Amino acid sequence: MRYMIMVKATKDSEASIFPEDDSLMAAMAAYHEELAKAGMLLDGSGLKPSSKGWRIKYSADGKNRVVDGPFAETKELVAGYTVIKAKSRExxxxWTRRFPRPFEPGQECEIEIRELYELEDFEQFESVERFREMGIGGE
Structure with missing residues (x-):
């Protein structure tokens, strides 16, 4: 089972404001090293602010459009992620309870964890094999 740990954005992360000392990055590095040693770490990275991104809006009439960032509502944005492989939800x-506080004390913040679909969840479709051949979508 694969899980994505999403660090929710804050006003500071959207403004590219970083802590003044190395304690947060050191805690994140230590946590990710533990995940790697346990054979659970699949990927992880921080995301640049939404001002550097865009969204594709798919309309019902087929006239899709590009919307450039920044996006106003930070509680809906992701500032970073970690993907882990676990034997069970438990x-x-x-492991996610041990995830370091993603922003400095005094700032409200949260992480969200979601299980990823595996290719086996879609075995009824013939096209699943194409994803398997590309090496994406789980094992």
């Missing part, structure tokens, strides 16, 4: 929950 194991994933145990």
């Amino acid at each position: 194991e994933a929950l145990e």
Whole structure:
């Protein structure tokens, strides 16, 4: 089972404001090293602010459009992510409880954890094999 840990954005992360010392990055590095040693770390990275991104809006009439960032509502944005592989929901929950506080004390922040679909969840479709051949979508 694969899980994505999403660090929700804050006003500071959207403004590219970083902590003044190395304690947060050091805590994140230590946590990710533990995940790697346990054979659970699949990927992880921080995301640049939404001002550097865009969205594609798919309309019902087929006239899709590009919307450039920034996006106003930070509680709906992701500032970073980690993808882990766990044997169970309980194991994933145990590890995510240990995830370091993603922003400095005094700032409200949160992480959201979501299980990723595996190709086996879509076995009824013939096209699943194409994803398997590309090496994406799980094992």
